Amino acid sequence: MARNLYPREKLEVLKLTSKQAIPYLHALWTWLLTLRPFWCFGETGHTVDGIVGWMFFHNFSLVGTTSKYGSHVLVDATTADILGVASLVPDDRGVGAELVEAFPGKAKPTGFWGGVYIKDHAQRSGLGRYLCEFLDTEVQTRVNSTGEEEEWYLFTRNPHAATIYTALGFEEFAADWHIKIFDVHETVYKKVYRRQA
Numbered sequence: 235m236a237r238n239l240y241p242r243e244k245l246e247v248l249k250l251t252s253k254q255a256i257p258y259l260h261a262l263w264t265w266l267l268t269l270r271p272f273w274c275f276g277e278t279g280h281t282v283d284g285i286v287g288w289m290f291f292h293n294f295s296l297v298g299t300t301s302k303y304g305s306h307v308l309v310d311a312t313t314a315d316i317l318g319v320a321s322l323v324p325d326d327r328g329v330g331a332e333l334v335e336a337f338p339g340k341a342k343p344t345g346f347w348g349g350v351y352i353k354d355h356a357q358r359s360g361l362g363r364y365l366c367e368f369l370d371t372e373v374q375t376r377v378n379s380t381g382e383e384e385e386w387y388l389f390t391r392n393p394h395a396a397t398i399y400t401a402l403g404f405e406e407f408a409a410d411w412h413i414k415i416f417d418v419h420e421t422v423y424k425k426v427y428r429r430q431a
């Protein structure tokens with residue numbers, strides 16, 4: 235059966251630390267605080283080490299700066315509804331060092347994609363793909379302008395998320411890898427961004 239795709243012309247992706255995101259923040263935190271692992275693919279909202287604390291940790295020092303790192307919020311600009319989030323972070327609780335140690339000479343992470351989440355009621359309407367394409371374009375555009383290669387990683391055990399990432403050019407780096415720091419098995423994906431003509 236054909237899926238109903240969310241109308242793309244209504245969508246906007248805002249950097250969490252931008253002034254444009256401020257009117258959305260109350261609704262954003264209210265939503266994220268409700269996430270619970272048993273229905274949210276392991277994501278918890280309300281604990282100090284859950285997604286809310288994680289996003290504050292990764293964005294607090296970025297306010298007022300320009301950085302390749304940080305979180306993004308997907309909104310419907312016509313209704314002011316929050317639809318999803320995704321983050322680009324330099325490291326995720328030490329997993330960078332773990333990766334470098336486990337794959338000597340093979341992994342030089344610029345950073346990690348993480349906290350990719352589309353609101354439950356809005357899933358399967360093309361929003362995850364839209365948000366990830368936005369981040370991918372942002373990274374590629376920067377690499378085209380700086381000429382500096384960037385190597386991004388992500389971990390997932392959600393096959394639908396993997397569909398999106400592989401379509402963007404992420405390749406499986408390690409299947410079902412045991413991430414000691416989180417004590418979970420997830421597949422690691424990697425994409426090296428190089429300048430495109």
Ligand SMILES: CC(C)(COP(=O)(O)OP(=O)(O)OC[C@H]1O[C@@H](n2cnc3c(N)ncnc32)[C@H](O)[C@@H]1OP(=O)(O)O)[C@@H](O)C(=O)NCCC(=O)NCCS
Pocket residue numbers: 274275349350351352353356357358359360361362363364388389390391392394395397398
């Ligand atoms: C994974 C997630 C980000 C995908 O976003 P989404 O908006 O639901 O997905 P999209 O509508 O953009 O669909 C992307 C692809 O996945 C497929 N897909 C997504 N959810 C699916 C489902 N429940 N069943 C079957 N296919 C599904 C779609 O068919 C589509 O593939 P296609 O374009 O080839 O048809 C979202 O479902 C989510 O937030 N899940 C919970 C948190 C999570 O696991 N995040 C990823 C962590 S790395």
